[in-house]
Amino acid sequence: MKYTVLIYENATDFSARTDEKRKDAYWGAYRAYTKALTEAGVMVGGAGLQPPPLATTVRLKNGKRQVQDGPFAEAKEQLGGYYVIDVPDLDRALDWASRCPAASTGAVEVRPNLAM
Amino acid sequence: MAAAEDALGDALLAALEAWPRVGVPDKPEAWLVAAARRKLVDAARHAKVAASAAPALEIVVEQAQRGVIDAVFPDERLKLLFVCAHPAIDEAARTPLMLQTVLGLDAATIASAFLVAPATMSQRLVRVKTKIRDAGIRFEIPEPSELPSRVDAVLEAIYAAFGSGWEDVAGADPRRRGLAEEAIWLGRLVARLLPDEPEALGLLALMLHCEARRPARRDSAGAYVPLGRQDVALWSQPMIEEAEATLDLASRAGKPGRFQLEAAIQSAHARRAATGRTDWESIALLYEGLLRCAPTIGAQVGYAAALAEVRGAQEGLAALDAIPPESVRTYQSYWALSAYLLKRLGRTAEAGQAYTRAIGLSEDKAVREFLADQSATC
Numbered sequence: 073m074k075y076t077v078l079i080y081e082n083a084t085d086f087s088a089r090t091d092e093k094r095k096d097a098y099w100g101a102y103r104a105y106t107k108a109l110t111e112a113g114v115m116v117g118g119a120g121l122q123p124p125p126l127a128t129t130v131r132l133k134n135g136k137r138q139v140q141d142g143p144f145a146e147a148k149e150q151l152g153g154y155y156v157i158d159v160p161d162l163d164r165a166l167d168w169a170s171r172c173p174a175a176s177t178g179a180v181e182v183r184p185n186l187a188m
Numbered sequence: 189m190a191a192a193e194d195a196l197g198d199a200l201l202a203a204l205e206a207w208p209r210v211g212v213p214d215k216p217e218a219w220l221v222a223a224a225r226r227k228l229v230d231a232a233r234h235a236k237v238a239a240s241a242a243p244a245l246e247i248v249v250e251q252a253q254r255g256v257i258d259a260v261f262p263d264e265r266l267k268l269l270f271v272c273a274h275p276a277i278d279e280a281a282r283t284p285l286m287l288q289t290v291l292g293l294d295a296a297t298i299a300s301a302f303l304v305a306p307a308t309m310s311q312r313l314v315r316v317k318t319k320i321r322d323a324g325i326r327f328e329i330p331e332p333s334e335l336p337s338r339v340d341a342v343l344e345a346i347y348a349a350f351g352s353g354w355e356d357v358a359g360a361d362p363r364r365r366g367l368a369e370e371a372i373w374l375g376r377l378v379a380r381l382l383p384d385e386p387e388a389l390g391l392l393a394l395m396l397h398c399e400a401r402r403p404a405r406r407d408s409a410g411a412y413v414p415l416g417r418q419d420v421a422l423w424s425q426p427m428i429e430e431a432e433a434t435l436d437l438a439s440r441a442g443k444p445g446r447f448q449l450e451a452a453i454q455s456a457h458a459r460r461a462a463t464g465r466t467d468w469e470s471i472a473l474l475y476e477g478l479l480r481c482a483p484t485i486g487a488q489v490g491y492a493a494a495l496a497e498v499r500g501a502q503e504g505l506a507a508l509d510a511i512p513p514e515s516v517r518t519y520q521s522y523w524a525l526s527a528y529l530l531k532r533l534g535r536t537a538e539a540g541q542a543y544t545r546a547i548g549l550s551e552d553k554a555v556r557e558f559l560a561d562q563s564a565t566c
Contacts, residue, residue: 103544
């Protein structure tokens with residue numbers, strides 16, 4: 073079954089990406105996680121996302137197009153990336169989610185994909 | 189009585205139905221109090237009980253459950269444990285059922301410990317309690333012929349609670365206690381109720397040894413400290429002494445088993461506090477015995493580690509290589525040990541890859557950082 077693992081990070085996590093003292097650990101951890109997923113044969117896809125300030129949200133409100141700078145919702149944790157994995161069941165997906173670096177500092181959401 | 193009956197779970201209701209046949213316990217109120225605990229907490233959460241009353245209610249119920257029942261009612265508690273470990277009950281559901289019915293833990297807590305979605309855990313518990321009622325599982329001590337395997341199942345279920353939240357118990361994070369305290373409480377209970385079962389004593393000794401070292405697993409900065417480098421002054425001496433006395437008692441029966449052997453291994457590790465060194469020869473020997481009665485992946489990796497210390501990294505690696513790759517694809521300890529041994533043999537490229545794999549499989553940030561450091565100094 074395919075699940076999407078959504079990675080939510082807070083401002084501290086996002087800043088680690090470019091912080092001289094923390095970036096090696098940050099990227100190293102995600103590289104290792106991706107490798108583990110791949111070697112275990114469960115990796116389907118995924119992407120890292122640029123930080124929330126680079127987001128733009130588009131909506132149609134009362135027939136008028138509304139474009140705003142920034143992410144969809146004001147929240148302490150924001151989407152930082154996602155993985156799509158193929159595992160037998162939710163329990164297995166949760167095992168992988170708990171290994172995601174963001175599980176220690178932010179939050180990781182697991183949702184089954186629609187069968188298309 | 190009526191109000192408490194409202195709060196009874198299906199399984200315990202079945203027990204009450206059986207009482208006319210097997211005889212009513214001396215203090216039925218104590219039993220009902222225990223059963224009502226969970227439902228009362230649930231009810232409080234749904235604001236059916238006044239918010240201010242709920243905590244007081246919970247304390248009363250908690251004291252009743254833990255104190256009164258055990259003193260007045262040991263047989264009933266034991267019967268409940270045996271019911272939870274009945275062969276007809278799905279293995280994955282035994283520990284959660286035990287935690288819910290004996291300790292009154294809620295489904296969400298249990299779910300988190302086992303990394304299962306709360307809704308799923310609730311469903312499993314409902315399903316299993318329905319099965320107990322519908323299949324007519326009796327609330328009683330098993331027949332003598334079934335007793336050994338049922339005792340094993342009870343001990344396995346308690347051990348699963350102890351190990352919840354991490355795979356390698358010896359390397360656990362003090363902040364992620366899982367259900368260690370609850371498991372030790374159950375372990376003490378079972379040891380008291382089954383004084384003739386050396387494996388029950390073995391399990392208790394094992395858990396106490398592991399728990400005794402918890403304060404030393406992280407340094408003051410929160411960094412991971414491997415077993416061999418732990419500050420023995422931080423180990424809990426009283427717990428180690430209790431573990432040793434318990435294991436000693438177990439050994440008098442002359443019936444070694446899986447948990448006694450695991451406890452003996454931990455006892456050997458603990459001896460470093462007295463002797464200043466780790467007796468790897470004895471540990472390797474104990475693992476050989478363990479593999480003969482319980483050849484788990486964890487035991488195989490533990491054996492490989494001991495072998496490496498006694499006969500060199502090459503032998504340790506050979507032991508790791510003998511494990512079928514399929515079974516260790518996501519087993520973090522295997523990769524962490526492999527990386528360590530490859531590094532010792534100077535096979536730096538392979539060590540780096542193994543470290544990366546171990547990091548990717550780790551759930552604990554401190555462990556990831558430790559492994560990254562080890563990898564960087566390859």
